[in-house]
Amino acid sequence: xxxxxxxxxxxxxxxxxxxxxxxxxxxxxxxxxxxxxxxxxxxxxxxxxxxxxxxxxxxxxxxxxxxxxxxxxxxxxxxxxxxxxxxxxxxxxxxxxxxxxxxxxxxxxxxxxxxxxxxxxxxxxxxxxxxxxxxxxxxxxxxxxxxxxxxxxxxxxxxxxxxxxxxxxxxxxxxxxxxxxxxxxxxxxxxxxxxxxxxxxxxxxxxxxxxxxxxxxxxxxxxxxxxxxxxxxxxxxxxxxxxxxxxxxxxxxxxxxxxxxxxxxxxxxxxxxxxxxxxxxxxxxxxxxxxxxxxxxxxxxxxxxxxxxxxxxxxxxxxxxxxxxxxxxxxxxxxxxxxxxxxxxxxxxxxxxxxxxxxxxxxxxxxxxxxxxxxxxxxxxxxxxxxxxxxxxxxxxxxxxxxxxxxxxxxxxxxxxxxxxxxxxxxxxxxxxxxxxxxxxx
Amino acid sequence: xxxxxxxxxxxxxxxxxxxxxxxxxxxxxxxxxxxxxxxxxxxxxxxxxxxxxxxxxxxxxxxxxxxxxxxxxxxxxxxxxxxxxxxxxxxxxxxxxxxxxxxxxxxxxxxxxxxxxxxxxxxxxxxxxxxxxxxxxxxxxxxxxxxxxxxxxxxxxxxxxxxxxxxxxxxxxxxxxxxxxxxxxxxxxxxxxxxxxxxxxxxxxxxxxxxxxxxxxxxxxxxxxxxxxxxxxxxxxxxxxxxxxxxxxxxxxxxxxxxxxxxxxxxxxxxxxxxxxxxxxxxxxxxxxxxxxxxxxxxxxxxxxxxxxxxxxxxxxxxxxxxxxxxxxxxxxxxxxxxxxxxxxxxxxxxxxxxxxxxxxxxxxxxxxxxxxxxxxxxxxxxxxxxxxxxxxxxxxxxxxxxxxxxxxxxxxxxxxxxxxxxxxxxxxxxxxxxxxxxxxxxxxxxxxxxxxxxxxxxxxxxxxxxxxxx
Numbered sequence: 001x002x003x004x005x006x007x008x009x010x011x012x013x014x015x016x017x018x019x020x021x022x023x024x025x026x027x028x029x030x031x032x033x034x035x036x037x038x039x040x041x042x043x044x045x046x047x048x049x050x051x052x053x054x055x056x057x058x059x060x061x062x063x064x065x066x067x068x069x070x071x072x073x074x075x076x077x078x079x080x081x082x083x084x085x086x087x088x089x090x091x092x093x094x095x096x097x098x099x100x101x102x103x104x105x106x107x108x109x110x111x112x113x114x115x116x117x118x119x120x121x122x123x124x125x126x127x128x129x130x131x132x133x134x135x136x137x138x139x140x141x142x143x144x145x146x147x148x149x150x151x152x153x154x155x156x157x158x159x160x161x162x163x164x165x166x167x168x169x170x171x172x173x174x175x176x177x178x179x180x181x182x183x184x185x186x187x188x189x190x191x192x193x194x195x196x197x198x199x200x201x202x203x204x205x206x207x208x209x210x211x212x213x214x215x216x217x218x219x220x221x222x223x224x225x226x227x228x229x230x231x232x233x234x235x236x237x238x239x240x241x242x243x244x245x246x247x248x249x250x251x252x253x254x255x256x257x258x259x260x261x262x263x264x265x266x267x268x269x270x271x272x273x274x275x276x277x278x279x280x281x282x283x284x285x286x287x288x289x290x291x292x293x294x295x296x297x298x299x300x301x302x303x304x305x306x307x308x309x310x311x312x313x314x315x316x317x318x319x320x321x322x323x324x325x326x327x328x329x330x331x332x333x334x335x336x337x338x339x340x341x342x343x344x345x346x347x348x349x350x351x352x353x354x355x356x357x358x359x360x361x362x363x364x365x366x367x368x369x370x371x372x373x374x375x376x377x378x379x380x381x382x383x384x385x386x387x388x389x390x391x392x393x394x395x396x397x398x399x400x401x402x403x404x405x406x407x408x409x410x411x412x413x414x415x416x417x418x419x420x421x422x423x424x425x426x427x428x429x430x431x432x433x434x435x436x437x438x439x440x441x442x
Numbered sequence: 443x444x445x446x447x448x449x450x451x452x453x454x455x456x457x458x459x460x461x462x463x464x465x466x467x468x469x470x471x472x473x474x475x476x477x478x479x480x481x482x483x484x485x486x487x488x489x490x491x492x493x494x495x496x497x498x499x500x501x502x503x504x505x506x507x508x509x510x511x512x513x514x515x516x517x518x519x520x521x522x523x524x525x526x527x528x529x530x531x532x533x534x535x536x537x538x539x540x541x542x543x544x545x546x547x548x549x550x551x552x553x554x555x556x557x558x559x560x561x562x563x564x565x566x567x568x569x570x571x572x573x574x575x576x577x578x579x580x581x582x583x584x585x586x587x588x589x590x591x592x593x594x595x596x597x598x599x600x601x602x603x604x605x606x607x608x609x610x611x612x613x614x615x616x617x618x619x620x621x622x623x624x625x626x627x628x629x630x631x632x633x634x635x636x637x638x639x640x641x642x643x644x645x646x647x648x649x650x651x652x653x654x655x656x657x658x659x660x661x662x663x664x665x666x667x668x669x670x671x672x673x674x675x676x677x678x679x680x681x682x683x684x685x686x687x688x689x690x691x692x693x694x695x696x697x698x699x700x701x702x703x704x705x706x707x708x709x710x711x712x713x714x715x716x717x718x719x720x721x722x723x724x725x726x727x728x729x730x731x732x733x734x735x736x737x738x739x740x741x742x743x744x745x746x747x748x749x750x751x752x753x754x755x756x757x758x759x760x761x762x763x764x765x766x767x768x769x770x771x772x773x774x775x776x777x778x779x780x781x782x783x784x785x786x787x788x789x790x791x792x793x794x795x796x797x798x799x800x801x802x803x804x805x806x807x808x809x810x811x812x813x814x815x816x817x818x819x820x821x822x823x824x825x826x827x828x829x830x831x832x833x834x835x836x837x838x839x840x841x842x843x844x845x846x847x848x849x850x851x852x853x854x855x856x857x858x859x860x861x862x863x864x865x866x867x868x869x870x871x872x873x874x875x876x877x878x879x880x881x882x883x884x885x886x887x888x889x890x891x892x893x894x895x896x897x898x899x900x901x902x903x904x905x906x907x908x909x910x911x912x913x
Contacts, residue, residue: 033707040536041789042516045502062498064519070499077497084567086491115536140709140830175709175830182711184830218905221677251488252590253626255633330484330496367835370824371857375626375633380857380907382835399833401676401857401907438909440676440857 015052017093019155029145032122049331056090060331089316096158103283106165108192110146129174132207141173159290176210185209216396219441225359238427245335246313265410270343271299280339293323341428345416354391377406400441465530469539470507474606487574504786548611559617580658581625590626612746627665636665641880671852674908680816687879689896695862702769702792704829711832721866727755731795738796738893749779784888798895802872832862857907873898
């Protein structure tokens, strides 16, 4: 069946509105190990998600085959499933006719380069990492990937949209070893231009990180001022981004549920969801429901302005649609940020560290998927980093736990860096200095 | 076999040989085609109402060719015979040379069927809905502090077919069913989350005699218990990790570092340690994919190798790694039936199945009695590890303090961190109460069902994180 035939057939089967979302992805990835191409993998993937609306209820099916029989069976299952649903907050399908702010297509030139050239790039990365120091004993991760994706969204109410993008990502992870201790540094690059991949920066960052962690010791348990490296701050903000989502509010799974319009964070905190953010890699003019994306400050000078919504959550909570309905795998829509970032301050990382007498610089965290509770805001994560003494990086430390509460922490941000990552994907945050957090170690 | 591959996948032996010959035409030493046909269904109930369903159908294939240690592979959704031939040609074109390896005559192994799912889909969803509403009711009725209950049932069914130039010709049918109940407790100020989870590689028959109300209550108990718990005060102390999902410590702290993906590249702290002492003398551990009831079990792995019971640690000595076909050449280690992938979209590699510590000689009571002060980690959450450094972390969902040999007050927010090579050496007591926990393990080849298990164990000292105390 074609996409149009699917819509037509769905309506014939009694659905009030039908939507199809087709995506085609091509991606290739190369991995190098000890001067040799370890693997070259290619993917050509295709899938169609179909959503059907009836009596304010919505069910979805996803298929990778458009064979008539497969699609017919799925459509019939969809109708049965939509009838079986209980009525909760009403669902909607968006009508066509909106004006969309155009965005420039993200287009990579990777097809102009050969596999041999890409392999050579990885060889250079590996060779030059190893040449940095005798203590770099191995480059454990040396990988190049290119992806192009095309999405088509159509529904029976006049939506007919398409978007495509392509980009390259490269990353390298050298392993440093000394006296039986090992440490890994990781650095990556996301780009559209093959010739612009920042090889020098990746080598410098990753080897420096690995070498600096050698000889890491432990830290005494206590409360310390903490500086989060921008990558770590971004990961934490990303892990807690669900507290700003309409879905979480519907399920009462965020402490911000009844706090729209109230001051929830420190006055120095502004968090923006900007689908057109110039610093971000991907720009979106519409979401996966076909709703135009809009720029908004989710938090402005500490005041919570409102949730990021799907059509359903916006309606249920009496808010305007925000264009934040995206598919998170499978066919169903959930609220998600476009490009979410914490607004920058004016100090660089070293200037921030210089303000700390006796504290911790956290450069890596582990266990964010398990060690945090987005409902209470509590987090306990494994940390790696450095002791800061008299405004300077002192010795490396590892295997400690950083504990805090996201809501409290956002009221205790003392300084904000000016160093948001260029071409970020998803969520970004500059370097942050927190007044005090609990550190568990020895 | 229950699956007729020709019917499902449209591949005859002649066609299979033709595809593999094309793949090997430039000197590849090994070629393989993995085909998959899967359906997956998710039913989600919120506050007793069926809120959403998603049904998905997956169909595709992965082809790979290995020559002198380099693997070229492709995953394609539209896996017609023409497309597979074209893909084999594209892969072969990555190499230069003449065909040196011939396709061996296919042999379908006579494997022991340990996993045989029955009732994946019924006439209607009435049984499924009953389970969801019973677990919701169990959680809601447990306490007035339960403000939200979400119950979710996922059912996956996969038919796979793999054929390769080394004579492999194997099909398998897998099924994973899992029920999850999540309860949120609130006292108006704080909110805490409690979960319970039950999964098997079976169809709906796994719920025979299952008490869904009790299952919901357990989720609610965990949420309410933690709502009234004090904040954990961090530091270094003895930790008693309870049986069942507590085995996540073995999974994270050690066995990820025994997977060939890390070992073959020299990126594991356990490289070159076979035959050496890596754990205290009382420690024995296995990865066993043949256990009929456990949801990490498979009849054959995704390379068509029958699954095995692999002894990993025997009386503290490392006995072996988890190895797939490709890494077996590189590491000179036999294959262990451990090659797994989430779907054809991932490259298959060595992974865990059901991984657990074997029972010891102590009793649970003896372990608590003998602990003057420490943490009792009753329900573990998830964790992660960096295999290259062996440093791991995991969250404790439900925990209590042990004081003077007694379990006393509940504590929340405890996190354990450590290094794999240290923690196994510090296990000084193991109980006789082996239990299993259900997990999904995410790694290079995607997310797969695995069992973590153990009896109650005590680690003499480790770092516990928490934000309590005024130090």
